[in-house]
Amino acid sequence: MDSFLKRKAETGASTSKKPKLENCPHGVKCYRKNPHHFREFQHPHLLDLLQMETIKIPDNYPQDKSVYLEQLEVLGPLVKDKPLAKPSTSQATQSECARPGTMLEKLQKAAPYNLFFTTIPKSPDTSKQANSVTFTDLLCPSLGQLKCSLQINFMIDIGWLMEQYKARNLEKKPLTILYGSDEFPQMEQYMDKFLPQVTYHFVKMKDPFGCHHSKIGVYVYEDNSLRVVVSSANLYYEDWNHYNQGLWVSPLCRPLADPSEKSGESPTGFKSAFLSYLKHYNLPILKTWIDCVKNADFSDIKVFLVTSVPGKHYPETAGSHVHHVGHLLSKHCSLPAKTGPDSEGPLSWGIMAQASSIGSLGKAPADWLRSTLLRSLAGHKQTQLVSNSNATLSVIFPSVDNVMNGYFGPESGGCLPYSKQTNEKQKWLQTYLHQWKADKLNRSRAMPHIKTYCRVSPCLSKLAWFLVTSANISKSAWGGNLQKDRATYIRSYEAGVMFLPKFFDEEYFEIASTLSNKNKKLFPFLYDLPLTEYKSSDYPWCN
Structure with a gap:
């Protein structure tokens, strides 16, 4: 940021008058596109490209050519000496051609x-x-x-x-x-x-x-x-x-x-x-x-706003994910009733929690994961909120292999701040963990910073509800253990939106095409089903 301030103070000066920057240690292998990075480090190979009448990325450069073109789009306005040349037609980024409307x-x-x-x-x-x-x-x-x-x-x-x-x-x-x-x-x-x-x-x-x-x-x-x-x-x-x-x-x-x-x-x-x-x-x-x-009319909005704010919160007040999500599900979530030994029943619908970080959850699942978080997520109209529910809970979190196969190798895990020290204290979590996999949308090699929670039918084609939020799997975000007065303590600010089928005039959200729903709008779902369990040799990515 120091160099950024100096550059702004010298507006109108040529690049030759600016303080000389150190060369980026990654050279032509650099993939960064953050303007802050270009203000701190010099990239001679990019400056050379900017001098061309028509940009042509050398075939021997190690990154995909689209990376260099996107870097030039960021660097060009910062240099200002020469307008950014147009890339040759064959090297125009696909995003320029493929984003209609x-x-x-x-x-x-x-x-x-x-x-x-x-x-x-x-x-x-x-x-x-x-x-x-x-x-x-x-x-x-x-x-x-x-x-x-x-x-x-x-x-x-x-x-x-x-x-x-x-x-x-x-x-x-x-x-x-x-x-x-x-x-x-x-x-x-x-x-x-x-x-x-x-x-x-x-x-x-x-x-x-x-x-x-x-x-x-x-x-x-x-x-x-x-x-x-x-x-x-x-x-x-x-x-x-x-x-x-x-x-x-x-x-x-x-x-x-x-x-x-x-x-x-x-x-x-x-x-x-x-x-x-x-x-x-x-x-x-x-x-x-x-x-x-x-002064605004919000009457067309069909989702619930779910928030957490610091402090002590009770079941009937807003301010904690744990209370609000549990309340909404117990009031509005309908699941098939268990009518016979072969019928689905609520417990056949699995709960999935996908996050980019995991907090300290205790020495056993019953300490918080099942007693507090699952108590909230397992709620539905046909039951009271129950600690240590028998509902199935699956946690989706990238493994070491997921990250190492990411687009940027170990740097792909930059958005996954899970502590190794914390993981070592809760090895029991391994039995809940599943790989990050989104092959159907060509997103497996990009790590998930998104956080989603949902309940999925046994046939993996329907959702009973869906939550997208900033809240990771932690007490700070959702709320700590419930106290005798049912209060919970929140440490962080969080916000998300809850989708419930009832408010979209649906019985359930459809997430996969079937013969019975071929004319219905599918709910956008990010990762692949069925889930892929961690093998015994897998380890969650930790920073």
Whole structure:
């Protein structure tokens, strides 16, 4: 960031007057595309390519040619001495040719679920998927003429983020950010000096084991309508290009003719839940955003907003994933009744938990995993919430082999901060673990930073419910062990959305084509079924 600040202070100077940077130690093997990296290290081979009238990547370069072209797109505007040359037609990136339609068209095709996954440049087939998006897609003018936006997140690289807005000529629009990580040094000094349109607040956690982990975007348009995006992705390059992420994009929430806090509510109570979440921060910079939400009509939203906020929470109050998910499932989730020895019954529907990190869960499954988390996930209308349910629970988490076979080898596991020390204390978890595998969508070699929870039919073609969230499998995110008064303690901020078939006029969500559902819209499902269990020799990836 130091070199970034120096570059900005010397705007208008030629590159020859800038401080000389060290050469990148990876040379032509470098795959990084984060602007922060290019401000810290020199890449002579890329500078040479920029001098060409027409870019032609040498055949002996070790990376895929699309990697160098994408690096040049990032580096070109930073150099500024020479405009970026056009790649030869044969080397144009597939993503440029294979992303038809506007974001509004994508959203219309994705309705009613509005669930998207990130594009993975290393897997060109993902660019062709109807519900695969980039961050700049969220800024597409087809969604509305942006007036201002709010980004609530954990890690934010402000340089990368502003380049996304600049790509849509929106870099001067007012932007408010709440963030919880100081991973990018001197970011606040940079914003103070060069970004007067940005209002920011660093969310400092009182609990050293908690973090501001929610990932929410609010986009307000010139007509005062808005959209909400709930995501699993941080706001920096790798999260949007190297890892599998999930995001839900709301329908357009139009301004109310007679606005009030209670009008324009959705059938799922999304508006009141979002207002409660925003108010919990108790921050003056959010007052305008709270008013924007109050003034908007959320009646078309069909998902539930599920949040966790730091503090002690009880079953009937919002603020913990454990309580809220359990309450929703016990009220709205229907499973087939057990009518005979050969009938399915609720216990034949398996629960799957897929995350990018796992916390300290105790010495045995009954300590928290089954007594608290599964108590919540196993809820349905035909039963009370029961500790240590007999329901089947499968955990999907990348193994060492999954990561080593990833696009970037061991660096593919950068989004999987599971502690080896913690894993050694809970070896019992091995019997629950399953490989990361998403061959059907050509996403197996991109590691999952997305977090999803669901309940799947014995035939593996239906879902009883689905949750995409920022919450990993941890007490900090979901809630600690239930106390005598049924209260739970939350350390972190988290946010996700819960899909329940009832609110989409469905009995169940269909995730695989069958003869009986060939005309139905399939719910977008990311990983492969049936799951692949860990072998005894497998080991979960640990950082």
